[in-house]
Amino acid sequence: MKISDLLPLLPILLISGVVVLNLLIIAFYRNHLLTAALTGAGLIGACVSTVAVYSFAPRQVTHLIIIDGYSIFYMALVFAAGFVVTLLSYRYLELLEDDQEEYYVLLLLGTLGSSVIVASSHFASFFLGLEILSVSLYALIAYNRNDPLGIEAGVKYLVLAATSDAFLLFGIALIYADTGFLDFTQIAKSAGSGHVGLIIPGTGLLIVGLGFKLSLVPFHMWTPDVYEGAPTPITGFLASVSKGAVFALMLRYFTKVDIHTNNSLVLVFTVIAVASMFGGNLLALLQNHVKRVLAYSSIAHFGYLLTAFLASGSLAVTATSYYLVAYFVTILGAFGVIAALSGCRGEPDLLSSYRGLFWTRPMLGGVLAAMLLSLAGIPLTAGFVGKFYVMAAGIGSHLWFLVACITMSSVIGLFYYLRIISVMFSKIPEDFEETGLPDVSGIAAAGLALTVLTLFLVWLGIYPSSLIEVIHKMMSSCA
Amino acid sequence: MNTVFYVSALVAILSTVLVITRVNVVHALLYLIVSFFSLALIFFALGAPFVAALEIIIYAGAIMVLFVFVIMMLNLGQRSREEERLSLEPKMWIGPSLLAGVLFSELIYLIVYTGNTAVSSAVEITPKQVGIALFGPYAIGVELASMLLLAGLVGAYHLGAGRTGNSSSVTGDKT
Numbered sequence: 001m002k003i004s005d006l007l008p009l010l011p012i013l014l015i016s017g018v019v020v021l022n023l024l025i026i027a028f029y030r031n032h033l034l035t036a037a038l039t040g041a042g043l044i045g046a047c048v049s050t051v052a053v054y055s056f057a058p059r060q061v062t063h064l065i066i067i068d069g070y071s072i073f074y075m076a077l078v079f080a081a082g083f084v085v086t087l088l089s090y091r092y093l094e095l096l097e098d099d100q101e102e103y104y105v106l107l108l109l110g111t112l113g114s115s116v117i118v119a120s121s122h123f124a125s126f127f128l129g130l131e132i133l134s135v136s137l138y139a140l141i142a143y144n145r146n147d148p149l150g151i152e153a154g155v156k157y158l159v160l161a162a163t164s165d166a167f168l169l170f171g172i173a174l175i176y177a178d179t180g181f182l183d184f185t186q187i188a189k190s191a192g193s194g195h196v197g198l199i200i201p202g203t204g205l206l207i208v209g210l211g212f213k214l215s216l217v218p219f220h221m222w223t224p225d226v227y228e229g230a231p232t233p234i235t236g237f238l239a240s241v242s243k244g245a246v247f248a249l250m251l252r253y254f255t256k257v258d259i260h261t262n263n264s265l266v267l268v269f270t271v272i273a274v275a276s277m278f279g280g281n282l283l284a285l286l287q288n289h290v291k292r293v294l295a296y297s298s299i300a301h302f303g304y305l306l307t308a309f310l311a312s313g314s315l316a317v318t319a320t321s322y323y324l325v326a327y328f329v330t331i332l333g334a335f336g337v338i339a340a341l342s343g344c345r346g347e348p349d350l351l352s353s354y355r356g357l358f359w360t361r362p363m364l365g366g367v368l369a370a371m372l373l374s375l376a377g378i379p380l381t382a383g384f385v386g387k388f389y390v391m392a393a394g395i396g397s398h399l400w401f402l403v404a405c406i407t408m409s410s411v412i413g414l415f416y417y418l419r420i421i422s423v424m425f426s427k428i429p430e431d432f433e434e435t436g437l438p439d440v441s442g443i444a445a446a447g448l449a450l451t452v453l454t455l456f457l458v459w460l461g462i463y464p465s466s467l468i469e470v471i472h473k474m475m476s477s478c479a
Numbered sequence: 480m481n482t483v484f485y486v487s488a489l490v491a492i493l494s495t496v497l498v499i500t501r502v503n504v505v506h507a508l509l510y511l512i513v514s515f516f517s518l519a520l521i522f523f524a525l526g527a528p529f530v531a532a533l534e535i536i537i538y539a540g541a542i543m544v545l546f547v548f549v550i551m552m553l554n555l556g557q558r559s560r561e562e563e564r565l566s567l568e569p570k571m572w573i574g575p576s577l578l579a580g581v582l583f584s585e586l587i588y589l590i591v592y593t594g595n596t597a598v599s600s601a602v603e604i605t606p607k608q609v610g611i612a613l614f615g616p617y618a619i620g621v622e623l624a625s626m627l628l629l630a631g632l633v634g635a636y637h638l639g640a641g642r643t644g645n646s647s648s649v650t651g652d653k654t
Contacts, residue, residue: 009619016626023633064619102637109630116623128623132630139634154638 008056008067011046011075012119015112018042019105026101032093039104040086043111047079063183064125065116069474073321074118074248081241081328082111087449088336089233091442095342096144103143110136110237114245118252123172123182126249130168130213133242134161140237141230153229160212160222168209174202188256200264203257207268213246216306217275220299224287227295228349232342235291236335239298240328247302251309251320260312269310273402276303277409284416288351293416294334297375300413301327304406308390311397314475319386319393321471326374326382326460333453334371337364340446354420356428365424367450374457376417377410382460483524483585490578491517497574504550508543509575515539516582524589529606 006013021042022035050072058068085107093100113132120126138161142154176182178198179190191199208219215223227235259265280300287293305327308319341348341357341364348354358365374383387410394403460467494514501507519534613621 016622019626019629023629062616062619064617099637099640102633105633106630106637109626109633112626113630124617124620125623128620128627132623132627135627135630135634139630139637142638145638 005061008053008059008061009065010049010053011079012065012112012115014046014049015042015079015108015115018045019108019112022101022105022108026105030099030101032090032100035101035104036086036090036093039108040083042108043079043083043086046115047076047083050076050079060121064122065119066121067119069476070248070252070317071119073471073474074245075115077325077328078111078114078118078241078245081237081244081332082107082114084332084336084449084453085233085237085241087445088236088332088339089231090445092231092233092339092342092446094442098143098145103140106136106140106143107237110140111241114241117245118248120249121184121252123176123184127169127172130246131165133245134165137161137234137238137242140234141226143231143234147229149229150231151229153226156222156229157226164209164212164219167205167212171202171205171207171209174198174205178202184253184256188258191257203265204268207272210246210250211272214243214250214302215295215299216272216302217279217299218272220276220279223299224283224292224295227298228289228291232291232335232339235294236332236339239294239331239335243298243302244324244328247305247309247320247324251317254309255317259310266310269306270399270402273303273306273310274405276300276306277405278412279303281409281412281416285412287416289349290338290351290354290420291335291349293420294331294375297413297417298331300409301331301375303409304387304390307399307402307406308393310399310402311393313393313396315389315393315396317475318468318471319389321475322389322464322467323386325467326386326457329453329456329460330371330374330381330383333367333450333457334375336446336450336453337368337371340364340443340450351420351423354423355426357424359428363447364450367454369421369424370454370457372417372421374461376414380458380461382457382464385461385464483589484521487517487520487524487582487585490581491521494575494578503571506571508546508550509572510578511546512539512543513575513578513582515543516579520582520585523586526603529604529609 018038018041022038025031025038026035053067054069054072056067057072058066060066086104089103089107093103110133113129113134113136116129117126117133120129138154138158141157142151144150172182175187175198179187181187181190187199211219212222227238230238254265259269277300280296280298280303284293284296284300287296305320305323308316308323310316311319338348341361354368358369370381374381377383377387387406391403391406394400394406491514494510494517497510498507498514501510515534515538519531519539522528522534523531
């Protein structure tokens, strides 16, 4: 490792620097606004620095980290999403009667872990990044210590994530035992030589570990409970950054170790994809709890995404990247509205508390409606174009069965998205009393974040080619 | 010489199963220590004496001491003292010491009759080589591990601090 290797790592170093700076400031002077502002500035700085780093790509920094167009694109996405979560969190934390500052340190560390995951080209750095992400998530999920539901969610995530990490580690160990390498490129080389050994059970265990993080169907049990119990901005973080980073890594690994040559792996992923689509959408149908509905919907969305993952060719990478950006914008917006609506008496959990929302709070109601329409994949939203690309990638690779499944399960999904929207548009109940949102600062930050997300949603829906061009440019430099 | 590996692997599995099935926490901890010892012996037999030493110092040493401290702090009062006396009956420590005895005789055998590496084809890795690898190609990994510990520390501080709402005095009111 040389000094010149440090420059391509600038975004990661910046985030680590802000973590340390924040810790020092908290030690001497606790101020919520200062910490939040510093966190936001750090995330924006890291996001901007990815542009500067682009001139170095592709660059292998030791054999742990690779800085190429692919990792730079996902790093920028992770930092931007982290910034949005920071904006959404400020008001939410003002309501919390507890220390607020540690939250930002943990959030930064979670973002750091995710950026390491997307840039890793080695199992050691992948696992370290994953652990940084998980350990900060344990504490973030249980951050509100006065909420028994939050503590329960934190413990549930801790136990299940530790179990899935054991599967992941055992899988990595088996792959190492077979090939003698932890490096993705080297593993791909020895896997490509055609011999069949421990790498098959190893990959199977790897899929279990990754499937847990992505909450794909046989491994999804924890998702609704944890999403319900976690603080809402963190639920958004879990649904977007944590899943997106692991998916980006999975795409990188399985593109290198070409899965299309292995029929049994393709079959496994097909079964998981179909089960996630139908499982997520069917389980969401009868839920009355909005955060749980969104949790199940995120399970289904990763089922759709697996279709593009299974499709081969350059269209697959474009489709997944576009879909992930659209999904990040949408799910962060949806959870952002729930976070903005929560007041002193807790969060608006049940569907009934959204009755007449469009008439009492037209702005928030409108944003939530737009986000839900995008999740359902209605034209003029980002979700529609994303789904269109996924279907196009699927058809291009003749995955007819999966494409048919997407269509069918999307129709099922439409029901529960539209049910929430119809409740929002229904008459204000007779006994409704205007309570008003609690008067704390930070509503402007949340409002700004939601406005930007909505604009992005519509922009990506109407004019997708701008983002597609960026994705093409970034992925072409992918080593 | 692979027998050494298989015997200690068997001890590792047996003691870990016993950790899970014990009702009494102190008994479970005794078996957990034996489990760490057997893992250390496996590392030693595979030609990694440095990792074996770390396994004993860090896991069986430092982490177990923390565990015992926590249990001691939780077990207060006359009733638990009575339980503790019952839990330290001679027949309770026969199992762990038997397993530890097996490991000990294996270690003696390894040191006296063979070189440091017992498993054929294993190459001994010295502490110096470990250090060169950690601060050479894996330097980023070491730094990332420090961030991981930081995340654990900050999270544990937040979740473990007193239940009072406001900052600064949270550590003071626990005494």
